[in-house]
Each structure stands twice: as C-alpha cells, then as structure tokens.
Amino acid sequence: MAQDRPIGPPPPVVLHHADSFFGRQSDSGEVRELRGNVHLQQGTTILRCGSALQYLETGLVILRQNVYIEQGDLHISAPTITYNPVTGIATAENGAEVRQGKRTIRARWGMYDIPRRELLFQSFVHFRDDSIDLRTDTLRYFRLTERAHARGGVYVESPLQRLAAEADTLDYQPRSGWMRFAGSVILHQRPASTTSSTDTLWLMASTATIVQSNGRSTLEASGSIALVQDTSWAARAESIRWQSSAEILSLRGTPVIWYGNAELTGDSVVVVFFSGQFHRLHCVGRSRLRLRTATDSIRTHQLRADSIFLRRQNDSLTELIAFGNARSLYCHYTSNGPEGLLRHSADRIELTFVRDSLLQARWLGSVFGEYVPESLLVKGFHEWSLPDMEWKALRPFTPRWRHRARWLP
DSSP, rough: OOOOOOSSSOOOOEEEEEOOOOEEEEEEEEEEEEEEEEEEEETTTTEEEEEEEEEEOOOEEEEEEOOOOOEEEEEEEEEEEEETTTTTTTEEESSSEEEEETTEESSSSEEEEETEEEEEEEEEEEOOOOOEEEEEEEEEEEEEEEEEEEEEEEEETTTTTHHHHHHEEEEEEEGGGGGEEEEEEEEOOOSTTTTTOOOOOEEEEEEEEEEEETTEEEEEEEEEEEEEETTEEEEEEEEEEEETTTTTEEESSOOEEEEEEEEEEEEEOOOOETTTEEEEEEEEEEEEEEEOOOSSSSSSEEEEEEEEEEEEEEEEEEEEEEEEEEEEEEOOOEEEEEEEEEEEEEEEEEEEETTTEEEEEESSSSSSSEEEEEGGGTOOGGSOTTOOOOOOOOOOOOOOOSSSSOOOO
C-alpha cells in the first residue's frame, strides 16, 4: 500500500562538491551548471554524477553521466535522471538499475518516489534476487516491505523451487515467502534430480499462490485447473492444494484424474506421492472410475461408490477398494471378442493386483450380481452402463508459453 507523503517543506538540496559550476539565464529562470564529480544531497538522499543542470527557480535537477543515487541500502544508477526535490521523485527515461542487498532491478524506464519509498519500472523489466528471476513489462517495488507487484505479462524462474511460471500479474512478498500469480497462469516444475524417473509437472489455472515457510512449500491454485505430468497422469479441478514436503495433492470441485487408461472423478480427491510417483489415492463423494478397454472405444470397465481407495507400489497397482453403495461393471472378452457384461453391487468391493493384473476380487455385504450375455446388448452398451458414468472432460495436454518468448530466446 502506498505511504503518505511527509508533512512540511522538503529539505534543501545541498551541493557538497563539483569541479566547476557556471550560472546562466534560461526561459525557466536561472540555471546552475555543475561539472565534474558532482555531489548533491537532500536529506538522506545522496546524488552523484558527472554533470548536472540545476534550475534554481523550480528546483529541478537534471543529472547526467554515470548518475548514482543512494538512500540507505538502496542504490540507483542510470545514464540520466531528472530529479524533482519538491516532490522527491527521480525519473530515469534512458534505462536504470536499482540494487538493494541481493536484489537487482533493471528496466528501460524507472521512477523512484523517494518520500514514499516506492519505485516504478516499465519496459523490459528484469527483477532478480536470491529466490527468483523475473521478467515483465511493468513492476512496482515497495522498498520498505520489499514487496514487488508485476503486471503486463510475467515470466518467472526460481532455481530453488525448480520451477518456471508465467501469468498476467504477480504479487511477490519475499519477507513472507509468498508469491501469487493471477491471470492465465502456467507453472512448470522440474524433478529434484536429473536422474529421477519423475516427469516434469505442468499446472494451468486462473490463480496460483506459493508459500515458503520453514523450508516447506505449499501451492494453492483455483479456477479451471489443469495438471499434466508429461505422459504419466493428468487432472482437472476447480481448486488444488499441493504440500511438497509431504507430497500430498488435494483436488476439489468435481476433479477428474487420468492415469493410463483409467479415468476417476468424485467430489474431492487426495493423492499421496512417494518420490514424485503415485502411491495412494482416495476419492470421496460420488466416486466413479472407468477404464477403457483395449479393443473397444465405447465399452469401459466401471466402478462407482461413495468413496474409492487406490494403492500403488513399485510402479504397479496393488489394491483398489470401493466403499459404500459400491457397484461394478466388467466387460467380458474372449479370443472371439466381447462376450457380455458382469454387473455386481455390494457394500464394499475389494480388488487386489499383481503387476497390474487382477489377482482377486471380493464383494462384501448385500451382494448382488448378474451376467448380461452379448445377445442382450442389442440396444447398445449404454443401456447397461452404470448410472452417472457419462461425464464429459477432456484430458489436458502440455501447454505452450505465452509470455516467455518476449524476453528469452
């Protein structure tokens, strides 16, 4: 938030040194021309340059040749700066560089509101500190809080978090370990090791917030979310929460997950990873799972229940459990082709697997089963499909950068 301007007249501009100076008259009144190792000061603000023009009537100072402004730990350098001591605003129209500690900001145009401790940068802005490398069109920097707000197309790389991201705007608060992207967000995260078997992860959303605290990172995103981990899996949801240290991903808003030939949806889904790979998945509320068959694009194996639990180990499915009002449909095939359907219902259905092949199936509590031979499927597969299994959701694919090409080759 902008700070109020100080009350009272501004302090005078003091000339500490110049190798030479000349006085003359101009249309704007008396002008003092300073040359060689110019050193000016106003309050806590120090100004140095090779030469300067000081308009005594308005107080305006035009600083040229290796201009350098210092205020505490903030340092500004530029070819030319126009400084208004009445308002305390310094404007660099031919490029500027700002340094504060480990933070560096460069742009083709910059302005520093000294009383408010606020900086504005425009055109090919490059912001860099020990956490992120940011490029954008416009950036406002608040010196006291070290907060930065970027807009007009944002591209960020963070080596510490192994991610790259772009959005329409970014709000960055390093003291709080907080970053918020908004507007057509694309986020790309690389695996922790180049030798890891984990695929890179892509996220698309309306907004995404990353919080770093005590060495832990949490990502929250909302609005038409799409997740893609290369060819391994993909998902859609309205909101997600990713806790990187615990490797837990929570999806809400009727999420859909694609994994191989399987499609899963429900009211909410929690996925637990191990070393970046699927380990456990728990789908709660109107849970539905369908598996495309290898020989038929219309028929699918189906499972629905109040909740579905899935466990994987060593890159293979080991356990699948459906809880509460569980119903299953299995498409039966022989070497001659499709041979009908098997439909069951129970309080609980348990399936165990070895190397992704079904080893055992158990139906527990209020069991009912029926076999539908192929001859009865004359009206089509959909007539015998389980209820609410025809949801429409397209699997997302790896996106393309929109803003990155503006600044990077």
